[in-house]
Amino acid sequence: MRDVAIIGAGLCKFGERWNSGLKELMAEAGIMALEDAHISSHDVEMLYGGTMASGRFSGQEHVAALMADQLGFKNIPAVRIENACASGGSALRQGYISVASGIHDIVVVGGVEKMTDVTSSEATTALGGAGDQEWELFQGITFPGLYALMARRHMHDYGTTEEMLAAVAVKNHENATKNRFAQFRKSITIDEVLRSKKVADPLKLLDCSPISDGAAAVVLAPLDIAKKYNDTPIKVMASTQATDTLRLAERDSLTEVKATRIAAQKAYEHAKVSAKDIDVVEVHDCFTIAEIMAMEDLGFYPKGKAGKAVLEGETALNSKISVNTSGGLKGCGHPVGATGVKQAVEVVWQLRGDAKERQVDGAEVGMTHNVGGSGSTAVVHIYKRAD
Amino acid sequence: MAGIVGYGAYVPIYRIKVEDIAKVWSEDAESIKKGLNIREKSVPGRDEDAATIAVEAARRAIQHADLEGTDMGAVYVGSESHPYAVKPTATVVAQAIEAGSRLMAADLEFACKAGTAGIQMVMGLVDSKMIKYGMAIGSDTSQGRPGDALEYTASAGGAAFILGGEKKDMIANITHTVSYTSDTPDFWRREGASFPSHGGRFTGEPGYFRHITGATKLLFEQTGFKPSDFDYAVFHQPNGKFPINVAAQLGFEMRQIEPGLMTPIIGNTYSGASMIGLASTLDVARPGQRIMVTSFGSGAGSDSFAIEVTENIDAKRDRIEPVREMVSKHKTYVDYSVYLKNRGSITKT
Amino acid sequence: MERASASLWRKIRSRYNLVGNECQNCNTPYFPQRVVCRKCGRNSKMVEKQFSGNGEIYSFTTVRVPPDTFKDEAPYFIGVIRLEEGPMVEGHVIDNGIAPKIGTKVRMQFRKMYVDGQEGLIYYSFKFEPL
Structure with a gap:
């Protein structure tokens, strides 16, 4: 197996992109990544495209071929990866494997979702497809509903409070104000979160990540030739993934995403680091409770302790550990297929020292954590500067 | 003859008070309550219909009879609010009680007496030994046009009776049954219409009273029974007043009809009405006692039954919650707007 | 349809x-x-x-923003129910005036789950009633 590095990263502005369809979003992020890697379209050997529900959102399947086509990657193999909200992270892992294996040198991993061309109830239904269609969606359970069930139990078992949940959204919005790609560049207060409209008790509107349009892309290359393309390649130290039951109620615990815990354990083993070595982490905060559980399942806090830590500011920018400096899914936006790749882009910028006003001081080791469904898939990556 | 092996009743938990309906139409609640002898009526949940009510009643009956769904040789569901115009309620019930596929099933409609018509049909099958056990259900989520007099009474509920032919099973023996039938346009609903229409005061004398007394007198004539031979009597109860009046006309006393008079507290459950009344009466009846039941269905007809309670009744007594206990214990009041929403009269666009 | x-x-x-x-x-x-x-x-x-259909509420929520198929039902309770035989299942918790809580005992009931428009099928399913 070869060591793999990220040599280029690109993003488009997330949000309600009324003027842009799938093609425009993909092209914007893709070209930025190619320029960053100083390569031409013809240098790319393989493409992995992550998208969750382009068929439902845009009536468009066959998205990897479309991506290759639109970016001028003539006749190369391209494969779409669908793993619900973990499609982007899963695509990144496939790209990593194909470079590490020696089959391809230059691989582009893209992620995209164009969600605002359908009504919000249609989007809700489409996202519901990440759960068990027959036994969750049929019963009228929504995605906020599933995370609300986890939140309620977490609050019951560990004394986590609605203020602690709200603190996640407040922190991530604060970070998003410093990110020009973010959907929401607006600070909010705990009180505003608590007073926002209830969606699925105890979760309120401002506990939920938004419906977004967006795309992200990274370029991968073998580490040993990475410097030919980029002065500060970022080494992928670990790329791990785990699954759990599709149906939430069937899991061993409602207050832990076991797939996250397993993927993280393996990632720490592969990268030969531990949670305390991580300087910057992008976690999957589709709902505020998800970030609290992620902080615990990734090993940053013991079970039941993350909520208090967030409330006390331990996870804010340049505090004990900087979490979701991009603004996370909550502040930056959550175009589902793009999210996992966007997380990698943010960590690349942080480790290069390019994150400007939201730069984490002395960031050396970074992590991304991407979840599909209510925790049926978790993908974890660990990165380190390689210059 | 065939007898009752088990029974079960179900009434939705929601209630609306006469006062809350009267307020909307600026009517005098006190005079309505007195005039119709009704205090409140049951309201189905948004997720309830004649099929779900029939299933809940059927499950209780199976439990009461201590039988399995597969023991049923027939399932007949009488209702005037079958959820489908075409697609039987009876198959839903049979599936939900795990009756298997080897059974007869059909939906019946005869206004408020479709359920008792089902009892007679099952009796025929049992007595002819075509089946061992069969189930007859009366279940309705009845409709009353907003503002109409029926709105104060039209409610939801149902009861299921399992009949069998072996003495050792029976909690009550049906010793005789007759019907009295004529073409009388007192109340009707055309295909596709949301609400029934009725002939106003015409529904009383030529409808309800003529048929109930006709069937009951025919039963007396054929059996030699007289009102005092019965410990209890149950009449169809479209409101709380008609059954009291018809009982008096026929020579029954108030104490005979009281245990089965449910309409004042649950409203008129249509196909369920006389059957829930019978279930409630069986809850208190003792071995050896006699019950007379006369149902009524508009259009019009009445079925009359002479029933004799057996000693088996006490052994099964505690297997299900008594009807009056269910009705008084499980209830929650709704106001008129929630009532409209539950009925599907107001929806989000 | x-x-x-x-x-x-x-x-x-x-x-x-x-x-x-x-x-x-x-x-x-x-x-x-x-x-x-x-x-x-x-x-x-x-x-x-x-x-058996008996169980207790392990967790619950009130869904206020429903999928299209449930637009007229919202808000409604959803629970994770621990069945007495062990498995956990998600299901509707009927609003019978008893506020659901973690640990509330429930019993299965037969209800309409949703109706496919004016002319489509009616889908029935279990729901859970708090006791």
Whole structure:
């Protein structure tokens, strides 16, 4: 197996992109990544495209071929990866494997979702497809509903409070104000979160990540030739993934995403680091409770302790550990297929020292954590500067 | 003859008070309550219909009879609010009680007496030994046009009776049954219409009273029974007043009809009405006692039954919650707007 | 008509009556049914099992922003129910005036789940009633 590095990263502005369809979003992020890697379209050997529900959102399947086509990657193999909200992270892992294996040198991993061309109830239904269609969606359970069930139990078992949940959204919005790609560049207060409209008790509107349009892309290359393309390649130290039951109620615990815990354990083993070595982490905060559980399942806090830590500011920018400096899914936006790749882009910028006003001081080791469904898939990556 | 092996009743938990309906139409609640002898009526949940009510009643009956769904040789569901115009309620019930596929099933409609018509049909099958056990259900989520007099009474509920032919099973023996039938346009609903229409005061004398007394007198004539031979009597109860009046006309006393008079507290459950009344009466009846039941269905007809309670009744007594206990214990009041929403009269666009 | 009727029809037994299954190899009960036992994999030996319908609320929420199929039902309670035989299942909790809480005992009831427009099918299923 070869060591793999990220040599280029690109993003488009997330949000309600009324003027842009799938093609425009993909092209914007893709070209930025190619320029960053100083390569031409013809240098790319393989493409992995992550998208969750382009068929439902845009009536468009066959998205990897479309991506290759639109970016001028003539006749190369391209494969779409669908793993619900973990499609982007899963695509990144496939790209990593194909470079590490020696089959391809230059691989582009893209992620995209164009969600605002359908009504919000249609989007809700489409996202519901990440759960068990027959036994969750049929019963009228929504995605906020599933995370609300986890939140309620977490609050019951560990004394986590609605203020602690709200603190996640407040922190991530604060970070998003410093990110020009973010959907929401607006600070909010705990009180505003608590007073926002209830969606699925105890979760309120401002506990939920938004419906977004967006795309992200990274370029991968073998580490040993990475410097030919980029002065500060970022080494992928670990790329791990785990699954759990599709149906939430069937899991061993409602207050832990076991797939996250397993993927993280393996990632720490592969990268030969531990949670305390991580300087910057992008976690999957589709709902505020998800970030609290992620902080615990990734090993940053013991079970039941993350909520208090967030409330006390331990996870804010340049505090004990900087979490979701991009603004996370909550502040930056959550175009589902793009999210996992966007997380990698943010960590690349942080480790290069390019994150400007939201730069984490002395960031050396970074992590991304991407979840599909209510925790049926978790993908974890660990990165380190390689210059 | 065939007898009752088990029974079960179900009434939705929601209630609306006469006062809350009267307020909307600026009517005098006190005079309505007195005039119709009704205090409140049951309201189905948004997720309830004649099929779900029939299933809940059927499950209780199976439990009461201590039988399995597969023991049923027939399932007949009488209702005037079958959820489908075409697609039987009876198959839903049979599936939900795990009756298997080897059974007869059909939906019946005869206004408020479709359920008792089902009892007679099952009796025929049992007595002819075509089946061992069969189930007859009366279940309705009845409709009353907003503002109409029926709105104060039209409610939801149902009861299921399992009949069998072996003495050792029976909690009550049906010793005789007759019907009295004529073409009388007192109340009707055309295909596709949301609400029934009725002939106003015409529904009383030529409808309800003529048929109930006709069937009951025919039963007396054929059996030699007289009102005092019965410990209890149950009449169809479209409101709380008609059954009291018809009982008096026929020579029954108030104490005979009281245990089965449910309409004042649950409203008129249509196909369920006389059957829930019978279930409630069986809850208190003792071995050896006699019950007379006369149902009524508009259009019009009445079925009359002479029933004799057996000693088996006490052994099964505690297997299900008594009807009056269910009705008084499980209830929650709704106001008129929630009532409209539950009925599907107001929806989000 | 949103879906082919067969896609819902094939689950009728489970939905009407909580018919799950059990692995005879390791005695693990499942609701809803699994084709393959999670513990035994290819060695699993599945047989049907009727669940009692009794259980208790393990967690719950109030869904206020529903999918289109439930737009007229919202808000409604959803619970994770621990069935007395062990498995946990998501389901509607009927609003009967008893506020659901973690630990509230519930019992299965037969209800309409949703109605496919004015002319489509009516889908029935279990729901849970707080006791």
